[in-house]
Amino acid sequence: MVDKTITMPVIALRGMTVLPKMMLHFDISRTKSIAAVEKAMVGDQKVCLVTQRNSEEADPGIEDLYQVGTVALIKQLVKLPNNVIRVMVEGVERVELLALDSEEPMLVGEVERTLESDDSLDYIARQAMIQIIQEKLEEYGKENPRIGKEVLPNLMALADLGELLDQIAVQLSWDYRVRQQVLESALLEDRYALVMKQMITEIEVTKVKRELQSHVKERIDKNQKDYILREQLKVIREELGEDNPLSxxxxxxxxxxxxxxxxxxxxxxxxxxxxxxxxxxxxxxxxxxxxxxxxxxxLPWKKLSRDNNSIIHAEEILNEDHYGLEKVKERILEYLAVRVLTKKGSSPIICLVGPPGTGKTSIARSVAKALNKEYVRISLGGIRDEAEIRGHRKTYVGAMPGRIVEALRQAGVSNPLMLLDEIDKVSRDYKGDTSSALLEVLDSEQNVKFRDHYVEIPIDLSNVLFLATANTTTTIPGPLLDRMEVIEVNSYTENEKFHIAKNYLVRKQRDKNGLKEKQVTVSDEALKKIIHHYTREAGVRNLERRIGAVFRKAAREFLEDETRAVRITESNLERYLGKEKVLFEDVNEEDQVGIVRGLAWTSVGGNTLQIEVNVMPGKGTLQMTGQMGDVMKESAQTALSYVRSVCPEFKIKDDYFEKHDIHLHIPEGAVPKDGPSAGITMATAMLSAVTNRKVNARVAMTGEITLRGRVLPIGGLKEKILAARMAHVEKVLVPERNRPDIAELSEEITGGLEIIYAKDMQEVIKEAFVQE
Structure with a gap:
């Protein structure tokens, strides 16, 4: 909006811009500028201050000046030497330069006042803008503490939006070009956006600048510290006479x-x-x-330890540390014998597979002790990154060698015994396949020149004796399993557990709890009761825990009454361990229809499964309950098909299965059950229920069935036979093709049991049904 046009003296400023209500002093030396000041002092002491676009221009015209300037009131004049005048001015208002007469001794301009067009902003908008600016000013003050203390209090006190925006540009020492943009912004909204943008930019620049200065300072401080320490170390060595230390x-x-x-x-x-x-x-x-x-x-590149090649010594150590495990001991001794005869260091990779707690890891320690080898253990459980085996490239930040190289470094020799624990629990992800990385390690043809990504030099692993442990081979990839020689570490019998507890665990737990043999003793009957009624496992880990619990309570009892020794017997065992935890289900007392006892393998040993079948009027459906898995359900369907196919032999009517439903149930419904070894058991139970013939209660069986009634072989026979003994079974039916497996079992396991080998269901039925 135009108020009126005024003609007044003009001073062209170099590198500075004056805003309304801004106090500023500057020096002038150009003749036209001095004349303009003198003209103003004769009149109302006002002069128009306009900034030059190019500071180097000596005699600017209107095209060399910015269009918007400021009318200023001259407050003070001071004459300096060399015809220089120092002027102090105060900005009054914005004006627009319309014309300029540069022919006179001074610059005279025609200007018009420009009033702020702020009609569009209501009171609420103005207050919101003021509050936002004040918040940003506080942030600006935190980043610039000096300005925050000296300038911000005055700015925060301003209540007029236009004055606040102008004073921010004045007080924050911005570049004259930014001030010129603020001066040219007649609309408050435009001026607000410009000021906010400039403040945000300066805050961010200050933050980045501080971070850079901090990093540089830290680096300089560290270098200075290192330099000072080196100089001090140099002086100390000189004082000690160590003038030439090795770098x-x-x-x-x-x-x-x-x-x-x-x-x-x-x-x-x-x-x-x-x-x-x-x-x-x-x-x-x-x-x-x-x-x-x-x-x-x-790294021990060619450093070898001397092995103990005495087979007799190795056998003594293995027998001293472990009871039973004859196959494992036999294989270790065979390996040692071949090694002594061939004088070669190439080693097979032995994988000990068995349930938890059967002593696989402790076997590896005993083998190392027997062979006088350094022992290192690598836990592979849960490893997903291939770099854990092969190492990282040394160019990466935080790079380190893989676990194989780190184990060699720890062993200090290139022919240690290296245990790869839980090899069945390695996994894969987007970073690589860990099991594939192990292929090179465990291949005797490749590990002569094993390459670790960090070391980058071929490493000879052929002298390393690798032992691996796993709970099962089903989760080990085929190529990796093919490179290892699997040795089964089966479940312990109760007799083996008793000898292990008596010869090893009791002594270990007694020492661990600070007791002596004369202070606390445990009877043989008490140990047998702990094994039978307080643990159910394939190994001896829980057995050791129970013995430890007994000794802890006995230690307290001995301290409370030191006058007598504590003796743990079968009769007082319940006082130390509470009620019996494991109850074994014995065979039924009477022969019944539709109830057959099967044998099952579990991760904690063998167990018996009682399979029940009921027949009732219906529409010919087969109902299966008891948390059965897919494999077992398919076996049940196969068993039913077989039973229906032999109906004529047992004089069953053709429409019998269309008018009756069959319900097959396996008790302990909360426990999941699966596996291909209950086929003949379910077929026998179904046929018994359909024909209403009783099954011998003291018979247990295991085996898979085909549609034509053939009996297929199964696994886990040792655990299943042990479970049959625990349940006081007299006769066990097993597949004919499992005869070699039974032959490998000791008399201790099979003694007292009648083992019947069956080729087909006809032989199973003959042995299982009660003869009428």
Whole structure:
């Protein structure tokens, strides 16, 4: 909006812009500028201040000036030497320069006042803008503490939006070009947006600047500290007479000279040392190379320990540390015998597979002790990253060698016994397949030149004796399993558990609880009761826990009454362990229709399954309950098809299955059950219920069935036979093709049982049904 046009003296400013209500002093020396000041002082002391677009222009015209300027009131004049005048002015109002007469001795301009067009902003909008600006000013003050203390209090006190925006541009020492943009913004909304943008930009710039200064300062401080420490160390060594200490590189050369390694390895390490020697001591790359050299110089490239080749000594150690496990001991001794005769270090990879708590890991320690080898254990459970085996590239931040190389480094020799624990629990993800990385490690044809990504030098693993442990082979990938020789570590019998507890666990737990043999004793009957009624497992881990619980309570009892020794017997065992935890289900007292006892394998040993079948009027459906898995359901369907196919032999009517429903149930419905070994059991139970013939209560059976009635072989026979003994079964039916497996079992397991081998269901029915 135009108020009126005024003609007044004009001063062209170089590199500065004056805003309304801004106090500023500056020096003038140009003739036209001095004349304009003198003209103003004669009149109302007002002059128009306009900024030059180009500061280098000596005699500017209107095209060389910004269009918007400020009318200022001259407050003070001070004459200085060399015809220079210092002027102090105060900005009054914005004006627009319409014309300029530069022909006179001074610049005279025709200007018009520009009033702020703020009609569009109501009171609420103005207050909102003021509050936002004040919040941003507080943030600005935090980033610039000096300005925050000196300037912000005055700015925060301003209540007029236009004045506040102008004063921010004045007080915050912005560049004259930014101030010129603020001066030219007649609309408050435009001026508000411009001021906010500039404040936000300066806040961010200040933050980045501070971070950069902090990083630089930290780096300088560290370098200065390192320099001072090195100089101090140098002076200390000089005082001690150690004028010529070895540098790190010289020390590495010395260690390389004593290293037992082949020429290729030594040449590679030497190149790295020479590269390290040429690097600045405090650089990041030098630290990476230093860590690499420390690793490769500590590896046992050709350093071998001397094995104990005495088979008699190895056998003594294995028998001393473990009871039973004859197959494992036999295989270890065979390996040692071959090694002694061939004088070769190539080793087979042995994988011990068995349930938890059967002593697989402790076997590896005993083998190392028997062979006088260094023992290192690598836990593979849950490893998903391939770099855990092969290592990371040393160029990565935080790179380190893989677990195989780290184990060799820990062992200190290149022919240790290396235990790969829980090899069945490795997994894969987007970072790689861990099991595939193990293929090279466990292949005797490839591990002669195993390459770790960090070391980058071929490492000979052929002298390492690898032992692996697993709970099952089903989760081990086929190619990896093919590279290992599997040895089954089966469940312990109760007699084996008794000897293990008596010879090893009791002594171990007595010592662990600070007791002596004369203070606390445990009877043999008490141990047998703990095994039978307080544990149900394939191994002896829970058995050791129960014995430990007994000794803890006995230790307290002995301290409370030191006058007498504590004796644990079968009669007082309940006082230490509470009520019996495990109750075994014995065979039924009477022969019944539709009830057959099967045998099952579980992860904690064998168990018996009582399968029940009821027949009732219906529409010919088969109902199955008891948490049965898919495999077992298919076996039930197969068994039913077989029973229906032999109906004519048992004089069953053709429409019988169309008018009757069959319900097959396996008790303990909350426990999931699955597996291909209950086929003949379910078929026998169904046929018994359909024909109404009783089944011998003291018979148990296991085996899979085909549609034509053939009996197929199954696994886990040792555990199943043990379960039959626990249930006081007299006769066990097993598949004919499992005869070799039964032959391998000891008399201790099969003694007292009548083992019947069946080729087909006709033989099963003959042995299971009560003869009428």
């Amino acid at each position: 790190d590189a010289d020390e590495y050369f010395k260690r390389l000279k004593a290293l037992k390694a082949d020429k290729e390895t030594r040449d590679k390490i030497q190149k790295e040392i020479e590269r390290f020697k040429a690097m600045p001591g405090g650089s990041q790359e030098a630290n990476v190379v230093r860590m690499y050299l420390e690793t490769v110089l500590e």
